[in-house]
Amino acid sequence: MRVFPQNQWYVAAWSREVGRDLFARTICGEQIVFYRTLDGRVVALADRCVHRRYPLSLGTLRGDDLECGYHGFTYDCSGTCIQVPGQERVPRTARVRSYRVVEQANWIWVWIGEEAKADLAAVPDNHWLDDPGWTMIGGMAPLPARYQLLVDNLLDLSHETYLHAGFIGTPEVAATPIQTEVDHAEQVLRISRHMHGVECPPFYEKSTGFSTPVDRWQDIEYRPVCSYVLHSRIAPAGVLPGDAGGDTGAVHAKILYGITPETEHSTFDFWAVARDFALGDAEVSDFFERMNQEVVQQDVDALTLLERVIADEEKADAVSEHGRVQELSIAIDAGALAGRKMIREMLASPTPTS
CATH class of the missing domain: 3.90.380.10 (Naphthalene 1,2-dioxygenase Alpha Subunit; Chain A, domain 1)
Known part of the structure; x- marks a missing residue:
């Protein structure tokens, strides 16, 4: 039996916790790195580089892209690797999971489960917070x-x-x-x-x-x-x-x-x-x-x-x-x-x- 119900929205952070600095948090056993794009949108990616599993939260933002701090693999906001060191061709499977997120009334919610089942209308109402x-x-x-x-x-x-x-x-x-x-x-x-x-x-x-x-x-x-x-x-x-x-x-x-x-x-x-x-x-x-x-x-x-x-x-x-x-x-x-x-x-x- 599973330990955590999947296909659920979970509160991942207060809005004030996530900015341009990389922010790591484990949700339901899954390591996730959060950050904001230059226009303020929240991004959530699996916190493991596909190359040697180094935490991406220890990397560097290059604009809206995230560069791994170990060997320089670079990912866009969708989790797709767009650059690898020493070669022009990026392996087709070089990508990390991107999580659906919703920022609502001072809380950032993350969807844990099948992405296709992420229902924005199911995000719980917490409007009193703003x-x-x-x-x-x-x-x-x-x-x-x-x-x-x-x-x-x-x-x-x-x-x-x-x-x-x-x-x-x-x-x-x-x-x-x-x-x-x-x-x-x-x-x-x-x-x-x-x-x-x-x-x-x-x-x-x-x-x-x-x-x-x-x-x-x-x-x-x-x-x-x-x-x-x-x-x-x-x-x-x-x-x-x-x-x-x-x-x-x-x-x-x-x-x-x-x-x-x-x-x-x-x-x-x-x-x-x-x-x-x-x-x-x-x-x-x-x-x-x-x-x-x-x-x-x-x-x-x-x-x-x-x-x-x-x-x-x-x-x-x-x-x-x-x-x-x-x-x-x-x-x-x-x-x-x-x-x-x-x-x-x-x-x-x-x-x-x-």
């Missing part, structure tokens, strides 16, 4: 753990009560049941938790000015594997959206994650938070960034530990039938279990879905 009606902060945390652990983490927000107490966690998050829906037509998993008259977590109390009690909604949309959006709503208790769709008494945040496998046991955790309040307020943005970095790091620390535990159990399991502890799931795990099932089905499919 929408003038929202203010955004974001970053990326390298995670030395398998991507499935981050998926579990984000689909089961009950851990906020314990792991993120003092930031975004309150007792009501773990105590409130969830609603789970799998939309097979759109390949999207929706998980909702609506809390009424509950404690306002410090994260929102300090940034919105609201005080306890509040109504707090968490509505997750997850499109396996990479795209995760948490639609967060906070309002003074009893303030409900209007009949016409207005919600002037509330504030909203969009918490986005790009869950991008690097290798079988490491992941790029792209994260962002967009808000529709205190727009352009640098002090609020600084607070959001500090708090979110703390929360993300708490997740990274926990999942790094969990990866080591699982890896040790897998080793023990190979030599003893008693090596692994039985995993127990409960009602609140319904969303995470649905996400696991969707990924298993994608991995098992003879023709991976897009």
Whole structure:
């Protein structure tokens, strides 16, 4: 069985990461070099020269062409070799893979899989990251753990009560049941938790000015594997959206994650938070960034530990039938279990879905 679902768009980088300097990143076990052409277009090529497999990311840009730093094989933006040293004829098979890329709202997406199946319309919507009606902060945390652990983490927000107490966690998050829906037509998993008259977590109390009690909604949309959006709503208790769709008494945040496998046991955790309040307020943005970095790091620390535990159990399991502890799931795990099932089905499919 494959480790990573193919025929998928994955977040490869923030737009700010890719420029005229060659930028190397491994996505789903594939080494890729990124750069921008002179007119600003993003190029993604396999990061291995066909001659002696030297990393092209250690080469030099010549205009829009990439020259290998070992023997000078030179490639155009399509990955076709256009020049080799010591001879005029370029071997017909001298080319490296060129990856389809889409730059959208501050994220660069790369297509892993069959190029002919790259559907531009399937790039997940992340417009909040450059929408003038929202203010955004974001970053990326390298995670030395398998991507499935981050998926579990984000689909089961009950851990906020314990792991993120003092930031975004309150007792009501773990105590409130969830609603789970799998939309097979759109390949999207929706998980909702609506809390009424509950404690306002410090994260929102300090940034919105609201005080306890509040109504707090968490509505997750997850499109396996990479795209995760948490639609967060906070309002003074009893303030409900209007009949016409207005919600002037509330504030909203969009918490986005790009869950991008690097290798079988490491992941790029792209994260962002967009808000529709205190727009352009640098002090609020600084607070959001500090708090979110703390929360993300708490997740990274926990999942790094969990990866080591699982890896040790897998080793023990190979030599003893008693090596692994039985995993127990409960009602609140319904969303995470649905996400696991969707990924298993994608991995098992003879023709991976897009």
